[in-house]
Amino acid sequence: MSSPANNLRSPLGRARGLGSAKEGLHHWWAQRLTSIALVPLTVWFVASIISLAGAGFVDFVAWLGSPFNATVMILFLAVSFHHAQLGLQVVLEDYVSSHGLRVASIIIVKFVCYGLAALAIVSTLIVTFGA
Amino acid sequence: MTQAAKPPVRPLSPHLQVYRLPLAAWLSITHRMTGVGLTIGTLLLTWWLASAAYGPDAYETATDFMGSPLGYLMLFGFSVALFYHLCNGIRHLLWDMGKNFTIAQTNAGNAIVLIGTAVLTAVAWFLALV
Numbered sequence: 363m364s365s366p367a368n369n370l371r372s373p374l375g376r377a378r379g380l381g382s383a384k385e386g387l388h389h390w391w392a393q394r395l396t397s398i399a400l401v402p403l404t405v406w407f408v409a410s411i412i413s414l415a416g417a418g419f420v421d422f423v424a425w426l427g428s429p430f431n432a433t434v435m436i437l438f439l440a441v442s443f444h445h446a447q448l449g450l451q452v453v454l455e456d457y458v459s460s461h462g463l464r465v466a467s468i469i470i471v472k473f474v475c476y477g478l479a480a481l482a483i484v485s486t487l488i489v490t491f492g493a
Numbered sequence: 494m495t496q497a498a499k500p501p502v503r504p505l506s507p508h509l510q511v512y513r514l515p516l517a518a519w520l521s522i523t524h525r526m527t528g529v530g531l532t533i534g535t536l537l538l539t540w541w542l543a544s545a546a547y548g549p550d551a552y553e554t555a556t557d558f559m560g561s562p563l564g565y566l567m568l569f570g571f572s573v574a575l576f577y578h579l580c581n582g583i584r585h586l587l588w589d590m591g592k593n594f595t596i597a598q599t600n601a602g603n604a605i606v607l608i609g610t611a612v613l614t615a616v617a618w619f620l621a622l623v
Contacts, residue, residue: 394589397582404579408572408617415621418556419549435542445533446600453525475532482539485546492546 389448396445403438410435426486427493435486443479447472516603524581527574534571535540569618574579 369376416426425430447458458464507514514522537559546557559566584602587593593602 397586412621419552422545449528450532452527478535478539482542485542488546490533
């Protein structure tokens with residue numbers, strides 16, 4: 363790269379050309395936002411699991427048939443899996459040094475997380491509407 | 494140049510093989526490990542919900558497994574990881590806001606996270622089983 367002295371572009375123009383694509387913070391922000399949402403959702407999830415301890419199929423279906431429980435369950439699932447793939451991405455970026463393996467593992471993790479999220483959410487809906 | 498250059502006095506980066514990690518550093522790597530563990534645990538959560546969608550027989554298979562010794566062990570591990578990640582995650586959110594960075598606050602935070610995890614796990618299992 364040529365030095366600023368023999369370059370007719372202004373420092374601002376160079377910074378605009380080389381600098382932030384304006385989304386560097388997005389991953390960090392999404393991880394924080396999902397973690398804030400997961401604090402109350404996790405408390406609800408734990409309380410629900412405790413109340414469902416030992417419940418049979420009929421009790422469980424009745425419980426998930428409530429619009430409130432189904433809604434919060436879907437929120438919990440969507441936010442949890444989003445948070446999980448964001449977190450695993452950072453772990454893989456930090457510890458997998460081979461570029462190809464790193465990109466491949468991140469892609470696989472994202473596909474698996476969103477696949478599981480879809481299965482869990484569709485299952486919740488089937489139970490809810492079947493109740 | 495007759496004199497060897499004086500080595501510059503710079504802070505050295507802690508190297509894992511020669512540096513005894515402080516408790517806060519262990520808790521930091523534990524945050525990641527519990528995060529990975531919880532992601533694996535979502536397989537159990539998804540199985541539980543999907544089994545209910547497939548019907549009473551599948552649901553019984555899933556809940557029978559979770560009531561087995563191995564199932565209890567996995568649920569216990571999941572609960573410890575969940576409460577740890579919750580407590581330490583709140584601490585990370587406070588750090589992100591620029592709070593609690595002194596050594597005294599960090600040490601207090603270590604204790605709060607560990608005791609909080611133990612107490613929440615004990616209370617949850619007591620309520621679930623009693």
